[in-house]
Amino acid sequence: MAISYNAVDIKFPKIKRREVSRWIKSVAANYHKRVGDIAYIFCSDEEILRINKQYLDHDYYTDIITFDYSEDDVISGDLFISLDTVQSNSGKYNTDYNEELHRVIIHGILHLCGLKDKTKQDEVIMRENENRALELIEIDK
Numbered sequence: 001m002a003i004s005y006n007a008v009d010i011k012f013p014k015i016k017r018r019e020v021s022r023w024i025k026s027v028a029a030n031y032h033k034r035v036g037d038i039a040y041i042f043c044s045d046e047e048i049l050r051i052n053k054q055y056l057d058h059d060y061y062t063d064i065i066t067f068d069y070s071e072d073d074v075i076s077g078d079l080f081i082s083l084d085t086v087q088s089n090s091g092k093y094n095t096d097y098n099e100e101l102h103r104v105i106i107h108g109i110l111h112l113c114g115l116k117d118k119t120k121q122d123e124v125i126m127r128e129n130e131n132r133a134l135e136l137i138e139i140d141k
Helices: 017-030 045-056 083-092 097-112 120-134
Strands: 003-007 034-043 064-068 074-082
Touching: 003 017, 017 034, 017 097, 034 045, 034 097, 045 064, 045 074, 045 083, 064 097, 074 083, 074 097, 083 097, 097 120
Parallel strands: 003 034, 034 074
Antiparallel strands: 064 074
């Protein structure tokens, strides 16, 4: 049971792995979940597009793709994060890059905890939960 961080075809982001891992476990516990095996794979837009096409039959870029392998109250999954899209979204939404990166990191965990974002109402709930989670971690800006 571990949280791993990897980079494919892109420079690894500046995150504090131990601190982020503790934060993830704390957020999961707020949803009565335990962390199993979680793999973060940081990649480029081109890699996430390839994954999106190959596994989800979607032909578009996105910031995160979450493959959920959770069982009962133990969350597990592979989370692919496009650092290119995180960067462009930080400009688009006028947010700090590190804050946007941490938002996406926890967004995937919230999906594993059962939150959805397909409807407008679900999106609002997801954003509220992301914001609450972001209040629990100090982000270097």
